[in-house]
Amino acid sequence: MKGLVIFSLLASISVLGFLQESVHGRPSLMSLPKPRRDDAAVFARWLVSQNSWGVLSTVSRDWGGAPFGNVVSFSDGLPDKGKGIPYFYLTTLDPTASNALKDQRSSLSLSEYNIGTCGKKDPELPTCAKITLVGKLKLIEGTKEAEIARAALFAKHADMKRWPKSHNFQVYKLDIENIFMINWFGGPKPITVEQYLQAKLNKPALTVA
Amino acid sequence: MKGLVIFSLLASISVLGFLQESVHGRPSLMSLPKPRRDDAAVFARWLVSQNSWGVLSTVSRDWGGAPFGNVVSFSDGLPDKGKGIPYFYLTTLDPTASNALKDQRSSLSLSEYNIGTCGKKDPELPTCAKITLVGKLKLIEGTKEAEIARAALFAKHADMKRWPKSHNFQVYKLDIENIFMINWFGGPKPITVEQYLQAKLNKPALTVA
Numbered sequence: 001m002k003g004l005v006i007f008s009l010l011a012s013i014s015v016l017g018f019l020q021e022s023v024h025g026r027p028s029l030m031s032l033p034k035p036r037r038d039d040a041a042v043f044a045r046w047l048v049s050q051n052s053w054g055v056l057s058t059v060s061r062d063w064g065g066a067p068f069g070n071v072v073s074f075s076d077g078l079p080d081k082g083k084g085i086p087y088f089y090l091t092t093l094d095p096t097a098s099n100a101l102k103d104q105r106s107s108l109s110l111s112e113y114n115i116g117t118c119g120k121k122d123p124e125l126p127t128c129a130k131i132t133l134v135g136k137l138k139l140i141e142g143t144k145e146a147e148i149a150r151a152a153l154f155a156k157h158a159d160m161k162r163w164p165k166s167h168n169f170q171v172y173k174l175d176i177e178n179i180f181m182i183n184w185f186g187g188p189k190p191i192t193v194e195q196y197l198q199a200k201l202n203k204p205a206l207t208v209a
Numbered sequence: 210m211k212g213l214v215i216f217s218l219l220a221s222i223s224v225l226g227f228l229q230e231s232v233h234g235r236p237s238l239m240s241l242p243k244p245r246r247d248d249a250a251v252f253a254r255w256l257v258s259q260n261s262w263g264v265l266s267t268v269s270r271d272w273g274g275a276p277f278g279n280v281v282s283f284s285d286g287l288p289d290k291g292k293g294i295p296y297f298y299l300t301t302l303d304p305t306a307s308n309a310l311k312d313q314r315s316s317l318s319l320s321e322y323n324i325g326t327c328g329k330k331d332p333e334l335p336t337c338a339k340i341t342l343v344g345k346l347k348l349i350e351g352t353k354e355a356e357i358a359r360a361a362l363f364a365k366h367a368d369m370k371r372w373p374k375s376h377n378f379q380v381y382k383l384d385i386e387n388i389f390m391i392n393w394f395g396g397p398k399p400i401t402v403e404q405y406l407q408a409k410l411n412k413p414a415l416t417v418a
Contacts (some may be wrong), residue, residue: 026246053332054367055264055318057276063343063387067266069318070389071339089333091398095389109264109278114323122282123262124298124369130280134272159331170353179273180304187302 032080032201034117037129040189041199044181047110047131049082049201052156054110057139058099064198065069070096073160074108075152084197086174087149089160091167097139098107100172106137108174112183129183133176141170149173234375239290242412243326246338249398250408253390256319256340258291258410262374263319263364265297265383267308267346279305282369283317284361293406295342295350295383298369300376306348309381315346317383320344338392383388 032050035042053073061067072090076082086108090097100106109132111123118128140146149171154161163169179191224310241259262282268325269277285291295317299306309315318341320332327337349355358380363370372378388400 053320053322055266055278057264057266057278057316057318059274059276060343064314065268066343066387067268067278067316068389069264069266069278069316069341071320071322071332073320073333077210077224087341105273105275107266107276107278109266109280111262111280113262113280122366123280124282124366125368132278133268134277155329157333159334166334178275180277 011203039199040181040183040191041188041195042201043129043180043183044191044196045082045084045132045199045201047129047183048076048084048086048133048183049080049113050115051110053114054108055195056096056137057107057109058096059103060095060099060106061102062095068099069109070094072096073153073157073190075156077152077164080201082152082201084090084199085176086153088137088172088174089150089153089157089163090172091169093167095171096137096170100137101139104136104138104175106174107132107134122167126182126185129181131181133174134178134180135174135176138173138175139170140173145173146171158179244412246392248408249390249392249400250404251410252338252371252392252398253340253388253400253405254291254293254410255258256283256311256321256324256338256390256392257295257342257395257401258289259324260319262323263317263348265305266316266318267305268312268314269304269308270311271304274346277308278302278318279303281305282362282366284358284365286361287364287385289410291410293408294385295359296344296365297383298359298362298378299381300378302376306379306381309346310348313347313384315383316341316343335391336396338390340388340390342383343387343389344383344385348379349382354382355380363416 035046055069056072057067057069060066074086074088092098112118112129113123121128176193181189244255264278265281266276269275280379283295283297301307321327321338322332330337385402
């Protein structure tokens, strides 16, 4: 009977572990605590570093210049060492990359919901944070930065290493020009690109909100 | 001891239930089985009906015509009775609605990842399905369709009923013109808007893939 209790408790723990992995999709990478919401630039960096996929929007000339969102994976650096710049591994077989080669205008949108810290809050509520980084999507393959980016991407998306060579995946970066973030009531928080890039994610002042 | 076993088993079940709710964000609404991937129009309708939020992209004149993605909640109908047309509850205090009033070009992007049926697959992999509905985002407040839409929205997002009146939330619809869906290797599945709108989600041919 004692064995059954232990088995049952272990089953609880393994169920918990499995589902947490399912929620996040990248077990063991999610480790930085949620910053205070008033520390807007740090909060924005946290949202970007703790997410691993989002929607990247480009301009679709094929469809009358429509804004074309596309689900993509990204990385802003090695786990918990992100620098805030999103890197992507894209193929021109997919419209996003080919759109960007004709018109670099782009944005990346992320929700706190995917981090798992919104609970059951509606993702449109301002208390479930969201961020859109607006800028230019640039092919950087062949540069030194592309090697750093590739390491950042493969560290969070191990599977990318095995993506078919024939598809010619290449490294792109989002050169950020404007930041739109809502993480509480009262409208978007004003954040400059400079504030965002200079924010220190690991500073001791970080606390769980 | 027997009581402890029962308690422990019950705890397992409640942990499982709680986390599943956390994953989906809308317990008890997710009930339709995943269609066969070759049944493209039905699969597309399933992706839309089983998701409850995504990224809605519009054209931002404020930011040089950039495609501006924004995290929003939506509904295509009463739970599991969706008609495939996404409805939104937006305020012009948020840029998406005000963008759409100047330029209706828009798209809505969704991932199967949020439904919870991708397991640990990378959301950029073609085996984790994604869909982008491209079209025109139209304000329909005051029409008969808006009342159906409002019921559809409130059924999936009960919280919306309590959103502040002073923010003047209004009902918008995405008038779909093009459909981009990847749900397996081999590129996007060709689906016409007519096929999509006429697909029957509840037909007996549906099976879990």
